[in-house]
Amino acid sequence: MNTVVIKCGGSILNELSPSFFASLRELKEKKANIVIVHGGGPEIGEMLQNLQVSFEFVNGLRKTTAEVLEIVEMVLCGKVNKKLVAMLQTHQLRAVGLSGVDDYLLEAKPIDLEQLGYVGEVKKVNEALLQKLWSDGYIPVVAPIGMDENGQKYNINADAAAAAVAKAVRADQLLFVTDVPGILREGEVVKEATVETVQEMMKDGTIYGGMIPKVQAALESLVDSLEEVAIVSGKTTFYSIHGLHGTKIKKGVGVYK
Ligand SMILES: Nc1ncnc2c1ncn2[C@@H]1O[C@H](COP(=O)(O)OP(=O)(O)O)[C@@H](O)[C@H]1O
Numbered sequence: 001m002n003t004v005v006i007k008c009g010g011s012i013l014n015e016l017s018p019s020f021f022a023s024l025r026e027l028k029e030k031k032a033n034i035v036i037v038h039g040g041g042p043e044i045g046e047m048l049q050n051l052q053v054s055f056e057f058v059n060g061l062r063k064t065t066a067e068v069l070e071i072v073e074m075v076l077c078g079k080v081n082k083k084l085v086a087m088l089q090t091h092q093l094r095a096v097g098l099s100g101v102d103d104y105l106l107e108a109k110p111i112d113l114e115q116l117g118y119v120g121e122v123k124k125v126n127e128a129l130l131q132k133l134w135s136d137g138y139i140p141v142v143a144p145i146g147m148d149e150n151g152q153k154y155n156i157n158a159d160a161a162a163a164a165v166a167k168a169v170r171a172d173q174l175l176f177v178t179d180v181p182g183i184l185r186e187g188e189v190v191k192e193a194t195v196e197t198v199q200e201m202m203k204d205g206t207i208y209g210g211m212i213p214k215v216q217a218a219l220e221s222l223v224d225s226l227e228e229v230a231i232v233s234g235k236t237t238f239y240s241i242h243g244l245h246g247t248k249i250k251k252g253v254g255v256y257k
């Protein structure tokens with residue numbers, strides 16, 4: 001059966017279009033197993049500002065003190081996760097909201113406690129839990145908070161969490177749904193890219209900011225069985241009779257390290 005991992009960026013969560021949900025229903029009709037991993041960077045930033053808690057990004061990752069972690073968890077697992085689950089439900093898609101803490105869905109370990117605080121990376125994914133939800137027809141919706149064996153929680157970049165889930169479930173497809181129609185170069189969507197062309201676009205500055213962790217996660221996930229990753233817009237349908245819209249990143253000839 002087709003397994004599709006969808007990363008929904010915080011940039012697009014409030015602008016997901018009815019046609020995005022229609023594309024999901026189409027996938028469900030084709031009996032695909034779908035799991036959604038969501039972000040929420042802008043909402044976390046807003047809440048931290050409202051609560052006057054200062055924060056900084058180190059290499060694209062939010063440095064996470066114990067105080068920041070508490071707010072990140074509150075926003076991702078409470079507000080954002082339930083908002084997305086509610087939207088899916090009202091678009092006739094049966095969804096269950098979880099975080100990586102639930103039944104150790106995302107077992108995590110710290111990346112660099114000194115530099116980044118409680119920022120984690122995925123050590124292990126509880127694939128069996130996803131399989132159980134799929135067999136009952138649900139779309140699991142995952143907030144990227146992980147936990148280690150001592151109960152310490154970690155803030156995980158959502159692009160990296162989605163890539164880890166895709167690897168663990170040996171996904172057929174990994175889609176990054178965001179607020180742009182794909183990788184743009186001189187105002188045009190790059191329809192197909194290889195590992196090498198993506199690396200070039202990172203070097204020459206075509207790819208910058210929030211697109212960097214996304215393509216890095218995409219390239220890392222192409223190492224295993226996954227042959228293709230796509231970056232698509234949540235403002236439109238991502239499938240049509242012409243196939244997938246957006247940028248497809250294929251393995252190509254280069255090897256990503
Ligand atoms: N070459 C590029 N093509 C398209 N978007 C790019 C590119 N380089 C950087 N970006 C930026 O990346 C953003 C998407 O990343 P981000 O805001 O982190 O989204 P998300 O919340 O979906 O993870 C775009 O809105 C755009 O500002």
Ligand SMILES: CC(=O)N[C@@H](CCC(=O)OP(=O)(O)O)C(=O)O
Pocket residue numbers: 008009010011038039040041042044060061062063072119120144155156157158159
């Ligand atoms: C460690 C780290 O940076 N975590 C992210 C988690 C949310 C996220 O990745 O959201 P987007 O996909 O919307 O960017 C953060 O705190 O913003």
